[in-house]
Amino acid sequence: MSAHDPLITITSDFGTADSYVAQMKGVILGVNSRTRLIDVTHEIPPQAVFRAALMLPELLQTFPAGTYHLVVVDPGVGSARRILAAELDGHYFIAPDNGLLDPLLQQATHSRVYELTNSRFWRNEISTTFHGRDIMAPAIAHWSRGATLDEMGEPLSGSPISLPLPEPTMTESEVVGTILYVDHFGNMVSNIRREHVKQWEGSDVDPIIRLESEGSLRFIDSGISETYADSLPGQGLILWGSHGFLEVALNGGNAAAKFKSQAGETLTIY
Amino acid sequence: MSAHDPLITITSDFGTADSYVAQMKGVILGVNSRTRLIDVTHEIPPQAVFRAALMLPELLQTFPAGTYHLVVVDPGVGSARRILAAELDGHYFIAPDNGLLDPLLQQATHSRVYELTNSRFWRNEISTTFHGRDIMAPAIAHWSRGATLDEMGEPLSGSPISLPLPEPTMTESEVVGTILYVDHFGNMVSNIRREHVKQWEGSDVDPIIRLESEGSLRFIDSGISETYADSLPGQGLILWGSHGFLEVALNGGNAAAKFKSQAGETLTIY
Amino acid sequence: MSAHDPLITITSDFGTADSYVAQMKGVILGVNSRTRLIDVTHEIPPQAVFRAALMLPELLQTFPAGTYHLVVVDPGVGSARRILAAELDGHYFIAPDNGLLDPLLQQATHSRVYELTNSRFWRNEISTTFHGRDIMAPAIAHWSRGATLDEMGEPLSGSPISLPLPEPTMTESEVVGTILYVDHFGNMVSNIRREHVKQWEGSDVDPIIRLESEGSLRFIDSGISETYADSLPGQGLILWGSHGFLEVALNGGNAAAKFKSQAGETLTIY
Numbered sequence: 051m052s053a054h055d056p057l058i059t060i061t062s063d064f065g066t067a068d069s070y071v072a073q074m075k076g077v078i079l080g081v082n083s084r085t086r087l088i089d090v091t092h093e094i095p096p097q098a099v100f101r102a103a104l105m106l107p108e109l110l111q112t113f114p115a116g117t118y119h120l121v122v123v124d125p126g127v128g129s130a131r132r133i134l135a136a137e138l139d140g141h142y143f144i145a146p147d148n149g150l151l152d153p154l155l156q157q158a159t160h161s162r163v164y165e166l167t168n169s170r171f172w173r174n175e176i177s178t179t180f181h182g183r184d185i186m187a188p189a190i191a192h193w194s195r196g197a198t199l200d201e202m203g204e205p206l207s208g209s210p211i212s213l214p215l216p217e218p219t220m221t222e223s224e225v226v227g228t229i230l231y232v233d234h235f236g237n238m239v240s241n242i243r244r245e246h247v248k249q250w251e252g253s254d255v256d257p258i259i260r261l262e263s264e265g266s267l268r269f270i271d272s273g274i275s276e277t278y279a280d281s282l283p284g285q286g287l288i289l290w291g292s293h294g295f296l297e298v299a300l301n302g303g304n305a306a307a308k309f310k311s312q313a314g315e316t317l318t319i320y
Numbered sequence: 321m322s323a324h325d326p327l328i329t330i331t332s333d334f335g336t337a338d339s340y341v342a343q344m345k346g347v348i349l350g351v352n353s354r355t356r357l358i359d360v361t362h363e364i365p366p367q368a369v370f371r372a373a374l375m376l377p378e379l380l381q382t383f384p385a386g387t388y389h390l391v392v393v394d395p396g397v398g399s400a401r402r403i404l405a406a407e408l409d410g411h412y413f414i415a416p417d418n419g420l421l422d423p424l425l426q427q428a429t430h431s432r433v434y435e436l437t438n439s440r441f442w443r444n445e446i447s448t449t450f451h452g453r454d455i456m457a458p459a460i461a462h463w464s465r466g467a468t469l470d471e472m473g474e475p476l477s478g479s480p481i482s483l484p485l486p487e488p489t490m491t492e493s494e495v496v497g498t499i500l501y502v503d504h505f506g507n508m509v510s511n512i513r514r515e516h517v518k519q520w521e522g523s524d525v526d527p528i529i530r531l532e533s534e535g536s537l538r539f540i541d542s543g544i545s546e547t548y549a550d551s552l553p554g555q556g557l558i559l560w561g562s563h564g565f566l567e568v569a570l571n572g573g574n575a576a577a578k579f580k581s582q583a584g585e586t587l588t589i590y
Numbered sequence: 591m592s593a594h595d596p597l598i599t600i601t602s603d604f605g606t607a608d609s610y611v612a613q614m615k616g617v618i619l620g621v622n623s624r625t626r627l628i629d630v631t632h633e634i635p636p637q638a639v640f641r642a643a644l645m646l647p648e649l650l651q652t653f654p655a656g657t658y659h660l661v662v663v664d665p666g667v668g669s670a671r672r673i674l675a676a677e678l679d680g681h682y683f684i685a686p687d688n689g690l691l692d693p694l695l696q697q698a699t700h701s702r703v704y705e706l707t708n709s710r711f712w713r714n715e716i717s718t719t720f721h722g723r724d725i726m727a728p729a730i731a732h733w734s735r736g737a738t739l740d741e742m743g744e745p746l747s748g749s750p751i752s753l754p755l756p757e758p759t760m761t762e763s764e765v766v767g768t769i770l771y772v773d774h775f776g777n778m779v780s781n782i783r784r785e786h787v788k789q790w791e792g793s794d795v796d797p798i799i800r801l802e803s804e805g806s807l808r809f810i811d812s813g814i815s816e817t818y819a820d821s822l823p824g825q826g827l828i829l830w831g832s833h834g835f836l837e838v839a840l841n842g843g844n845a846a847a848k849f850k851s852q853a854g855e856t857l858t859i860y
Contacts, residue, residue, distance in 0.1 A: 057619060057623075059612060059616075061609075064504060065503075065504030065505075066336075066359075066361055066362075066363055066606075067361055067363040067503070067504055068361065068375075068503050068504050069331075069360050069361060069375045069378045069379065070504075072329060072358060072359070072360040072361070072378075072379065072382070073378055073379075073381075073382040074382075075358055076329075076358075076379060076382030076383035076384070076387070077382050079327060079358075079383065079384060080382070080383065080384040083327075083384065087358070088612060088615055088616075088619075088627070089606075089612070090609050090612040091606055091607055091608065091609060091612070092606075093606055093607040096504075096505055096574070097572065105608075105609045108609045108612075108613055109609065109612065109613075109616060111613075112612070112613040112614075112616030112617050112620070112723065113616035113619065113620065114616070114619060114620040114623065117616070125572060126549070127547075127548065127549075128546075128547030128548050128549045128550075129547075129549040178546045178547035178548075178549075178559075179547060179548060179559070179561065183382065233605075233607070233608045234604060234605030234607055234608050234610075234636075235605075235636055276668075276718045277667070277668030277669070277718035277719060278667065278668050278718075278719060279666070279667075279668045279669040279718075280668075289718075289719070291719065302637065302665060304636070334774060335773075335774030335775075336606075336629075336631055336632075336633055337631055337633040337773070337774055338631065338645075338773045338774050339601075339630050339631060339645045339648045339649065340774075342599060342628060342629070342630040342631070342648075342649065342652070343648055343649075343651075343652040344652075345628050346599075346628075346649060346652030346653035346654070346657070347652050349597060349628075349653065349654060349657075350652070350653065350654040353597075353654065357628070366774075366775055366844070367842065395842060396819070397817075397818065397819075398816075398817030398818050398819045398820075399817075399819040448816045448817035448818075448819075448829075449817060449818060449829070449831065453652065
């Protein structure tokens with residue numbers, strides 16, 4: 051293996067019970083047999099563009115520059131939605147134009163965004179239901195073996211679709227955030243980032259954080275922890291997750307189950 | 321990595337919670353460290369030979385010629401069932417002789433089918449419960465590094481076991497098919513292929529398609545769509561799936577859940 | 591690909607719905623792009639150290655010598671628990687010091703155990719919640735490209751944490767074991783190994799085996815089978831599993847479901 055064999059990550063909502071993901075891999079390897087393929091996840095909830103979009107910045111922070119990323123969460127397949135190829139801070143992405151790349155594009159210091167238009171880089175027969183296999187997989191494989199954005203498409207006309215990600219509501223005395231999703235461990239990940247809680251920095255008084263579900267209080271705590279070990283086993287705590295969002299967690303347990311709570315609920319800091 | 325390092329796909333009903341799949345991979349890599357391993361799925365329902373058999377043609381259509389495919393859905397492990405090694409249109413398969421390769425063999429234009437008999441290409445100790453690890457994994461690894469079918473076994477005597485896949489019932493006025501399985505998205509995949517609906521080609525009148533479950537009508541539509549976008553969000557539609565079978569789908573939703581239906585139900589065209 | 595490109599297996603309780611596993615892979619590939627990564631499983635029940643610990647000997651028996659193994663089941667992350675790097679009979683392991691390596695260490699004929707202490711081989715920023723990504727992943731990648739244990743850490747002071755694995759109770763007339771876990775097929779794996787049933791070897795009388803759940807008899811059989819095919823379809827049987835533990839299984843079905851039983855129940859031989 052050469053250190054220069056291209057790396058392609060794959061993220062989708064295809065699940066792993068069918069052969070959909072393998073079909074994309076077969077097509078990629080048929081175009082460029084030297085690629086090394088890494089699954090991110092295929093358990094994005096069906097058509098949950100927003101969940102995949104939030105995951106992509108974590109890939110930018112951990113994979114080496116020069117990695118290719120194929121992202122197929124594509125509820126608009128078969129319609130006129132565009133397919134994007136974007137170079138972002140040294141990483142290469144192909145994804146449908148439905149908001150998937152929006153958080154990345156907002157953070158990127160350097161980006162070039164193209165629309166894939168040249169069918170010479172696609173499979174001969176294009177189904178109407180599976181562009182991940184028929185357009186995006188062969189395109190990223192050709193890209194990884196040297197085809198250029200100018201050969202494969204055209205600079206995007208207009209802006210890419212933006213992702214309607216809810217932002218916390220900020221007032222002088224409180225920040226009202228939302229639980230975006232619950233991860234495998236039951237950790238409840240909110241949309242509150244460090245930049246939203248600057249007003250408590252250097253203060254003598256710890257902020258109070260309150261989790262409410264269906265209008266009733268489920269958990270309340272003061273202060274933000276840095277590690278699970280800051281609370282006793284079985285007790286809830288508020289901490290910064292590994293991706294920089296504020297989480298409600300449970301030391302040694304499942305917070306969402308214990309607090310009978312879920313995505314969409316309200317997290318308030320005051 | 322050389323473009324000629326052999327590619328081996330793996331399909332099984334082992335699930336991914338235990339180490340069974342990894343054990344097979346370890347054995348393969350111990351015999352031929354140059355192989356590149358691709359998971360198709362390990363979530364074939366336990367011992368559902370038929371589900372894996374229907375998946376294999378999709379691999380033939382997407383993976384490059386020269387790919388090896390290990391298929392371990394093996395309810396007869398430990399009994400006298402044979403183990404097959406088959407060369408099929410430039411692809412190489414190892415699977416138990418229980419019908420898994422039947423759909424492939426019926427479509428293949430060129431095939432050679434052997435029975436694995438030479439234990440020199442197996443692990444030293446053969447368990448009675450895990451021939452995937454002890455016989456098939458080392459055999460496919462040896463095959464991928466140059467062992468020949470004639471070294472590893474003998475031409476199959478008699479026919480391979482055939483798969484009892486239900487065919488649609490055809491009359492002059494209607495085609496009565498069956499839902500074979502429901503995929504990750506809730507799409508209901510039937511056994512009806514394009515060859516079964518030729519009588520409506522070029523006709524002015526669209527066929528009517530009716531889904532019945534437990535004897536009651538669940539969905540009815542006229543015409544076959546080419547894409548999900550042909551129906552309104554939340555509405556059912558009938559379309560050709562990416563593998564060539566007729567599907568009942570739901571634009572932006574789960575058809576099987578909405579129509580309270582499942583594998584085994586009846587789909588009629590008239 | 592060179593046959594000498596290092597192989598790294600990954601075992602965790604991270605699930606596959608989030609990007610946690612991919613983040614570790616990105617970090618590994620950023621340090622050593624030549625590694626080949628193999629997933630064992632990421633479905634260890636959350637924080638079930640014991641389940642992963644029992645799986646590791648199966649990797650030693652199937653992967654080639656020289657394989658690296660990253661094992662991240664880490665309920666103590668963020669606390670003062672140590673992180674181990676161990677060379678065991680030609681395999682290389684990195685895991686938190688919480689009992690994960692205990693069964694391996696007890697069986698190994700040659701072992702060297704170090705504590706990872708040199709942060710030069712870690713990521714620049716160390717989170718308090720994800721040492722798998724920030725410490726263990728980069729460390730195993732550096733190890734796989736030539737860093738030595740003496741560079742990365744220090745010989746372990748004191749003993750590693752031991753795993754409280756229940757042993758069967760042995761009397762002259764009976765062996766009382768425990769169901770350790772239930773696998774994907776519903777096979778119920780006990781803690782009884784061949785060494786525990788020597789008293790029946792060469793005897794004319796087959797042992798009787800009895801499965802009890804919540805105090806009531808669920809299954810009773812005489813004799814230990816060598817293969818599923820020794821019983822009729824749909825019937826229970828007792829056999830040696832592929833890993834050397836005694837199992838309760840069902841020919842063609844799910845034993846745990848049929849016998850309404852689960853991990854923790856009692857299996858008695860007499």
